Amino acid sequence: MSTLTLRRRPLVLRRLPGLQGLGGFLLRRMVSAVATLLAITVIVYAVFYIVPGNVAQITCGERCSPAQVHQVAAQLHLDDPVYQRYWDFLRGIVAGRSFSTGTSIEHCAAPCLGLSYRSDQQVTELITAKLPVTGSLALGSLVIYLLLGVGTGLLAAWRRGRVSERLLTGLTLAGTATPVFVIGLLLMIVVCGQLQWLPFPQYVPLTEDPEQWAWNLLLPWTSLALIEAAKYARVTRAAILETLAEDHVRTFRAYGLSERSVLGRHALRGALAPVIALAANDFGSMFGGAVLTETLFGLPGIGQALVSAVNVADLPVVVGMVLVTGFFVVLANLVADVLYAVADRRVVLV
Amino acid sequence: MSLVEVHGLTVEYDTTRAVDDLSFSLNKGAALGLVGESGSGKSTVAAALLGLHRGTGARVTGSLLVAGTDVQRATDEELRGLRGARAAMVFQDPLSSLDPYYAVGNQIAEVYRRHTRAGRRAARERALQVLDQVGIPDAARRARMRPHEFSGGMRQRALIAMAMACEPELLIADEPTTALDVTVQAQILDLLHSLREDTGMGLLLVTHDVGVAAESVDDVLVMRSGRAVERGPINTVLRTPAESYTRELLGAVPRVDAPTAPRAAITGDALLTATGLRRDFGRGRRSVTAVDGVSLTLHRGETLGIVGESGSGKTTLGRMLVGLLGPTAGTLAHGAERPRVQMVFQDPVASLNPRRSIGESIADPLRAQGEREGARLRARVGDLLQRVGLDPAHYDRYPHEFSGGQRQRVGIARALAPSPDLIVCDEPVSSLDVTTQAQVIALLAEIQQDLGLALVFIAHDLAVVRQVSDRVAVMKEGSVVEYGTVEEVYGAPRDPYTQRLLAAVPTLDPVVATERRTARRALTPTW
Amino acid sequence: GPKDKDEGAKGTPHKGGTLTILNTEAQTDFDPARLYTSGGGNVPSLVFRTLTTRNRANGAAGSKVVPDLATDLGTPSKNATVWTYTLKKGIKYEDGSPITSADIKYGIERSFAAELSGGAPYLRDWLVGGAGYPGPYKDKKGLDSIETPDARTIVFHLNKPEGEFPFLATQTQFTPVPRSKDDGTKYENHPLSSGPYRVISNENDGEHLVLERNRYWSAANDTQRKSYPDRIDVRSGLDSAVINQRLSASQGTDAAAVTTDTNLGPAELAKISGDKSLAARVGTGHFGYTNYLAFNPKVKPFDNPKVREAIAYAIDRSSVINAVGGTSLAEPATTFLPNQEAFGYTPYDPFPAGKSGNPKKAREVLAEAGYKHGITLTLTHANQDPEAGPEIATAVQDALKKAGITVKLRGLEINQYRDAYKDVKAEPGFFLARWGADWPSGGPFLAPIFDGRQVVKDGANFNHAQLDDPAVNKEIDAINKLTDLNAAAKRWGALDKRISAQALDVPLFHPVYKRLYGKDVKNIVISNWTGVLDVSQVAVK
């Protein structure tokens, strides 16, 4: 740009009147979120309807007679046409449903996601039981990988171009490049088995014993964090470098601020918005995504339950859980957008 | 003793020598203007004064003495002590020069605390004080706002406030008004003037706009390619320039008061008639009416100038005229035949596809019309290139190999390619240097003469519009507030807004500038 | 396994402490009606007592059936179609109320309810009127074929002679359930205990189960269960590698931990074999189980017995055994019946393949079958299943290659695999299969696989060969009449040998169970019935 002076003008910024439209934005997003979730249930219902696996036979046991299998199928309403079953499912969410336990009638209050074919438990109860586990896992690892990732990113931005930065980048990438079941198992063997620093993870509810809760989850958190941190380090570093290239950073340098406060106060602040958005996104998807970690560490969370429900073709559980995880992803995306706008007030929500 | 003493300053970036053996000095309390074309090294000099090149890979030689600090030899810590405290800088772009994430008051306080041992509260008070000083009304409330809640002019005031916070001996202002509208520009220049009167600080004003310098400084230094061309008191340099380059530069500056060549009366028939054009953006509470009830008629062979400040709806109107935007309300009628319309875009960088050779870009509309034959296309594009003063052999070159002015010519050639009846030029010269600007304007006039097409010439610069137009429409907040021939609008403006605009245009005569400054105070509110 | 009989016997067992059980699979459906166990199961047997039970003894002695709630193994009628049992005196539930024969009858009846499906098929097949009975929720009248003339007597009327009825009576369906306490599908959360432990909590369908001592259980009328620990904590959902890691580290509560479902894998075995102290904490057991290659002779070219024989000659058992973990985790099988006396094991090898296959002989036989230049076959297996998975399939593939048999693998998702091989219409011609005993006897081993009357046309079929040989059917009936189990065993062995001549399957191996236990665990008992350490016997103090 050596031969021209760009007359830049406040075009974009003038178009952004801030957060005033939050209510309308939320309303619109709610509607689209409901539509998205509805579509998800249809897809999951359809897909898992086609998936092979004779639920009645699995439930009844492998050596049940055809007649018994038939009875079980009737009991589980498997003989109803799909649309009927889907309709009942939807109605259950809005109005609740009733089920027979054999000796009495059990009411499953709205929002009722149905009963598990396998365990006769209400899917909503099942989810409420598992959600704290997955939530704890997601939340704790979020904190660790944010600290780890943003810290590394900041350090990498500071030491950009030097050997120490390359080393840091390599180290975080080592985490990304190793599947969680390898990192997790090795960590467990070393930290719990040989060094005996931590107990072998076992879920203890937060409400029961906060200290044990954290102590037991520390390892799963760390394993997940090691895998995620690299991404955050990269985003943070890129965003900081981006901000460093911006004019306002030049202003503060020209006003005598030290490199440290420029980086720590101004550049980092500018990098936070994308990091927050990414974190909210990951937080959401972790509700449906931490299958491997949960399996490895024996944490009875949503991911693990979902995989085993898929294995036994337990449709109500699968649909219910995908719905809930989808809900969290959608919610997290929404929160991400709002946070993004809060972090960077220049952004308007549309 | 002088405030700034520069000797043999040379700054080299890895491939370019931006400043070449430059020497000058500035006395305490004096004001020096640094003028020159884009790329002449003005900003580089300004940055060098604060040692901002340190550690960036640029090679700086020569001696620099600023407010008692030897910038070349100072330690990093000493340098930081100079920056912002004894010598403060105001940057060109007020929009991006403040941190968007922190309240304006806090940013000023942060700088103040960096240089004084002031406590949090004292720093905040100082911030309010300087904000008040630069004329921000209701400073206590505004100080808590973030930059994006400020208008452009207010932001520039805030930046000046930040500069004033530590009562520097030297203020370096690098194009402080380039990004602002004329009326706001006038206010900022007035502010700088009064601050200087009040505090007695020295001012180094960097600008490519000679008019701006004329309004604000005592001495001027004209630069070209990193070297000083001419230096002297502003009156002398402007009235009797010693160097031919300075004369050239001054000659190219369009003036609102210069005599214009008489233009032929409009004879053509009506091409387009717009009635009650209106365009809204967005929905609901946040909707903006960019253009509101504009009616005008375009005749074959005439030039309609559209002026107005940023955001007044000029581009939106232009885009509606060519059909890139549909109007929300109103009609656009044409004569018997639908006129062929084209557009020359404001930004010569974005208006050409960087991945295609300029020849292909120019041939694009022809291809769209169904012309596929390679040789014929090439010949026609060659003609067009020649027409706009480029070498036909440049067909296969890419946009980045051209200067801004050349790119704008390519844009004009592309607009001409399908032989349009009307070309809407959206700020075709606002990003160009005065010299290039003059060339492009001449080119457009010539083409219009030869081909007899209608032009809509959009600009924020009143002088430029006056030079090229037959008729002028002045826009404000989406509406046309004044519409008439050049003589009517410029000679006897009826609308107070037009009057204000005209009063804000910088003049090249420092004496007139002073008079106008007084007049402005009567005409406008404080800001 | 008797060789490591006295490993866990170091130190005398004492009462007290908490036994932790670390498992992969949750103890789902903890309802006696819904459980499908062999001999009453391991954890279930701590809570549910049955009419009879397995003998809690090491090795072969553990294959015997012994009385539990009943005073003896039952009195059969002359042709073994009516079985009468008398309950012991003073047996009580966890709430102190007495256990009656009516409760046992009700417990069996409710296992017929569709809501409580899951158990073994024998009651349905054997009891008079069992096939059509919908359970007590739909049919309040109950099953006439079970009589309870008084509170301590219960009489079963069977369709046909069944000399092995005492074995059946070990299954959890014979657990007493008082009608007043039955709340259908919810019963599993708090089943009424008749055993030494009662359920304190059952989280998420058996994911975490806590058992504590049942005050009303008395060792005086239960000779089998030891009940040393005060408390038993069953945790599941753990990765198998993690379980073994925890057991070998044996720290904290893991020192008093065992697993009831996780074997040592080959890698762990390789590591443990070099560590004396760890090796001392491995329990080895044999369960009546056979992994084999199954044929469907209705599918070409498996209709040709020579093709099947060629495969039997070509098979390389040592590489198959390596695939499942080597010689310490599996023993080569040439007989369909498990290599245990209780099953009537009679050694034979109709198509000797040696340790690593006899490709030469296989080629000859194949040539006789008309495939001089080799043949291409498809082997169906499950995608993820340690016993019918790709590991074994590829080993088979590699072995048959040497005999000129090209094997294409067709891996199915586990549900698809199960659906396919049990459906006579979709049954593949050649696939991996396995069979385990519901109790240690030839009956439940051979009958479902080779009894012509058990070919199920529109449901789950296990008679892969769809064999309907009148002679075989007749012999099965004849043996079922015997109430002398030793005599029966001999004839099951002979029948096995006779069927094997038809090459309807190729036995591959009998698995061996190796399991680690924590360093504080004492009194290790591993019977041949279950092949795994019996949690009712262990002590942690």
Added chain:
Amino acid sequence: MSEALLPTGPVADELQPLPASGGRQFLRRLRSQPATLVAAGIVVLLIVVALAAPLLTALEGQDPTTYHPHLVDSARGGVPVGPLGGISAEHWLGVEPQTGRDLFARLVYGARVSLGVAFAATFVQLVIGLAVGLGAGLGSGWLDQILSRITDIIIALPLMIMALAVLAIVPPSFPRPVLVAVIIGLIAWGSTAKIVRAHTITLKQLDHVAAARLSGWNTWHIARRELLPALAAPVITYGALLIPLNITVEAALSFLGVGVKPPTPSWGQMITSANVWYQAAPQYLLFPAGALFVTVLSMTVFGDGIRTALDPRAASRLRIGTGRRREAKA
């Protein structure tokens, strides 16, 4: 993230449209980053190794499926006989426990599958993401709405679960590596679409696109001639970052038992089964895990490098700052 979902949203902020400068500057900037060049070299080497797998194994004289029962100790769980997991002149990297299959052969054949699956999956993701993102960015209000909602749905569906389901539906005769690639591609294109849409919306506001419209071209032509070339850069860059991610996704699917099927080796599958052998036969885990690590590392460095080289501000960025010692180079 290797766990389940691919990065979404803000990654877009990392990417910039191709600068106006041509390929020459790009190459110059690329060349000025030695790390990127080394990474590129490794990537090329990996591809060559994968392509030349039959050749390499022929050189070694082994193949990836033949069992060598005598090379493993059956009594000790099938641990390879000999030091270092049976490394010898015949078996360059030793043999696999339990089967005795040649590890080197499995590793290089595994590279084929792992890289092939990752490349193909990335390709599918990019193609769908491009189509949907372009459609949403360019289309009228309702088309944008529909496509954006579909994108939301895709992002909200748990990858692993859908993969489990779809893999169970498709007949087993369908070639598994292709299937795995297609499934990853089909389920995980959401983030690509979002990025492409964002870029398209920015790009379509550029004046040269408006100029094309004024010239009379239709939307399709504009998408093809004006937008696609500009999108190529961010998309390729993003793709370079997706590839390593997809390798780990395949590994994760293998862990759940739905990756490619034996005896076809893949790194993911090897790592999964080697996971427990870390003590008894460490080289069994080390080689595939090391290969995966090197691949991911070099792919990421390479992707980052491309991005930096494509970013016109990268060059000027080096010039900003008051860092003392560092002297920037061109």
